[in-house]
Amino acid sequence: MILDTNGLSDFLEGNPGIVNLLNDVTGIYLPVIVVGEYRFGLRGSRLKKEVEPQFEAFMNFCSILDVTETTTRSYAAIRHQLKKAGTPIPENDIWIAALAKQHQLPVLSNDKHFDLVKTIERIGWD
Numbered sequence: 001m002i003l004d005t006n007g008l009s010d011f012l013e014g015n016p017g018i019v020n021l022l023n024d025v026t027g028i029y030l031p032v033i034v035v036g037e038y039r040f041g042l043r044g045s046r047l048k049k050e051v052e053p054q055f056e057a058f059m060n061f062c063s064i065l066d067v068t069e070t071t072t073r074s075y076a077a078i079r080h081q082l083k084k085a086g087t088p089i090p091e092n093d094i095w096i097a098a099l100a101k102q103h104q105l106p107v108l109s110n111d112k113h114f115d116l117v118k119t120i121e122r123i124g125w126d
Helices: 005-012 016-023 032-043 048-059 069-085 091-103 112-116
Strands: 029-031 063-065
Touching: 005 016, 005 032, 005 048, 029 032, 029 091, 032 048, 032 063, 032 091, 069 091, 091 112
Parallel strands: 029 063
Antiparallel strands: none
16 A cells, blocks of 8 residues: 555554554555655654654655656556546646556545546545
């Protein structure tokens, strides 16, 4: 399962809904885009000294998904589909969706705009 940035953040904050979901998952994947977004958020966080070590330790249990030339094909198809439908989503989320499509993995996110991407599955939590 791919974690979006809000899924990663909620997990590290100990949200029981997401912690329970991830207990049953065999593989956790972090797109390099999510890693960058999370590191950016940490830079301005007053909790950086507490959270950063947890984040670094959690990354040891995850597989990092890099953007490759193959990913660009999924990206182009998804962006075209969204543009044609008149339903744009944030650019970084298109890349995350492209990685989900490429690796045939669901995205754990509370961002409902992922539902606009017809070729991937979004899983949310409460």
